[in-house]
Amino acid sequence: WGWAEAGEDITVSFAGQSKLAKAEEDGTWMVKLDAMEASAEARAFTVNTVTFTNVVVGEVWLCSGQSNMEWPLTRAINSKQEIADAKYPLIRLVTTPRKHSAVPRQDLSLKWTSCTPASIPNFSAVGYFFGRKLQQELDVPIGLINSSWGGTKVEPWTPPEGFRLVPELKSISDKVDVLLPGSETAKLANQKLIDAVKAWVTAAEADVLAGKHPAALPTAVEKLSGHQAATMIYNEKIHPIVPYTLRGAIWYQGESNGAEGMPYFHKKKALIEGWRKVWDQDIAFYFVQLADYRKPNTDPKGGDGWAKLREAQRLTLTLPHTGMAVITDIGNGGNIHPANKQDVGHRLALWALAKDYGQSELVHSGPLYKSHTVSSNEIHVAFNHIGSGLMAGIRKEGLEPTAEAPDGVLKHFAIAGADKVWAWADGSIEGDKVVLSAKTVDAPVAVRYAFATNPSGANLYNKEGLPASPFRTDDW
Numbered sequence: 001w002g003w004a005e006a007g008e009d010i011t012v013s014f015a016g017q018s019k020l021a022k023a024e025e026d027g028t029w030m031v032k033l034d035a036m037e038a039s040a041e042a043r044a045f046t047v048n049t050v051t052f053t054n055v056v057v058g059e060v061w062l063c064s065g066q067s068n069m070e071w072p073l074t075r076a077i078n079s080k081q082e083i084a085d086a087k088y089p090l091i092r093l094v095t096t097p098r099k100h101s102a103v104p105r106q107d108l109s110l111k112w113t114s115c116t117p118a119s120i121p122n123f124s125a126v127g128y129f130f131g132r133k134l135q136q137e138l139d140v141p142i143g144l145i146n147s148s149w150g151g152t153k154v155e156p157w158t159p160p161e162g163f164r165l166v167p168e169l170k171s172i173s174d175k176v177d178v179l180l181p182g183s184e185t186a187k188l189a190n191q192k193l194i195d196a197v198k199a200w201v202t203a204a205e206a207d208v209l210a211g212k213h214p215a216a217l218p219t220a221v222e223k224l225s226g227h228q229a230a231t232m233i234y235n236e237k238i239h240p241i242v243p244y245t246l247r248g249a250i251w252y253q254g255e256s257n258g259a260e261g262m263p264y265f266h267k268k269k270a271l272i273e274g275w276r277k278v279w280d281q282d283i284a285f286y287f288v289q290l291a292d293y294r295k296p297n298t299d300p301k302g303g304d305g306w307a308k309l310r311e312a313q314r315l316t317l318t319l320p321h322t323g324m325a326v327i328t329d330i331g332n333g334g335n336i337h338p339a340n341k342q343d344v345g346h347r348l349a350l351w352a353l354a355k356d357y358g359q360s361e362l363v364h365s366g367p368l369y370k371s372h373t374v375s376s377n378e379i380h381v382a383f384n385h386i387g388s389g390l391m392a393g394i395r396k397e398g399l400e401p402t403a404e405a406p407d408g409v410l411k412h413f414a415i416a417g418a419d420k421v422w423a424w425a426d427g428s429i430e431g432d433k434v435v436l437s438a439k440t441v442d443a444p445v446a447v448r449y450a451f452a453t454n455p456s457g458a459n460l461y462n463k464e465g466l467p468a469s470p471f472r473t474d475d476w
Helices: 077-084 124-136 160-164 167-177 183-207 231-240 262-279 307-318 342-356
Strands: 009-014 018-020 039-047 050-057 059-065 088-095 113-115 142-148 248-252 284-289 324-325 366-376 378-384 389-394 413-416 422-424 426-432 433-437 446-449 460-462
Touching: 018 413, 039 113, 077 433, 088 124, 088 183, 124 142, 124 248, 124 342, 142 231, 142 284, 160 167, 160 262, 160 426, 167 262, 262 284, 284 307, 284 342, 324 389, 389 426, 413 433
Parallel strands: 059 142, 059 248, 088 142, 248 284, 284 324
Antiparallel strands: 009 018, 009 039, 039 050, 088 113, 366 378, 378 433, 389 460, 413 422, 413 446, 426 433
């Protein structure tokens, strides 16, 4: 798609196809090529007299979020060797500029580059490791669009359509719609302002004739400003990419919304459903649950900091075609930017391989809470995604696989009775369940696991080395 003189004839030619279009009155045009097989063959792509060379056909993924997605390969573990080894000409990279806009932009000035040791150092490390895993497994070209921005909330990445789809976000939606040029809400608001100004002029003239000062002018519709306001980054860094065909998106964000719980779930839903609405495509959406951070919490009650934010992230799995990479085992309590980006990209790629590329038997997630039952003074907890079995793991070090703890002791499980008094639980793995009890809790009714900003020591995994997500069974 693109722009030309009104009425201009457009011819698009690629890989034996030739499609025609005519530019509309506003100069816009679009053609859709027939679907074709992935191909590493470098071919020419021609639009009238403009020719692009070395064009391949493959899988395109959007890599988005805040600083942990933006974090460059230069700052990952073993970066020098990773950069030297980054010789993947069939991985293509592009990064959108750090800009925002109050209105949707139509165009971006971008250039694809092949992945080489020269082009990769400042690209998203998570995006690269995700794409590398796909390229190695699928042996097809992989395109990665890095559109991320450190320190940003979820709201500025969300299109107006997303806010409208979630009733709980009506207050945001109304504010966005009134500022969207051409919308009915904006027209009504502006007409109301015009009517008020006309009435003010009549009253002001009368006041002046009477020797009085006129009242203050009616105020204009408030403008959104700053890159953190709703839709502001979407307008500049996402909207111009639409309708580029994507297989899906990977997302690493949440730190800047870290004090939220359910409100974040609603906002995440608006983001995902909003992107799918504007793309008119059920794009896959795989995201990262936040890593462990700050000082370890020794209170069995937990609930501090990011605990509820992670819960909102886990609830996002109730939306179709979503997946979550759990990384509470690879964080750094003193650094909000964990250096191990390799495992993050790998765990995201497992979801894509299992859900989008036919490897349905692949163990792609750590254990996720399924249900629990109470038996006397014990709680029995069942999980989905147990793989070849549950295990207590040893704290993961660097890029080494997670080893099974010889003593089999589970940590960071807490239980409580109806009195809501929490105690650390003794836990054991019995088949595909975890069995919990505590000497001070005679009649347990609720469980919490790793429900803290830094659940240091939490060690439930499946035997494939993927960690269990934090969870709670109560709503206290």
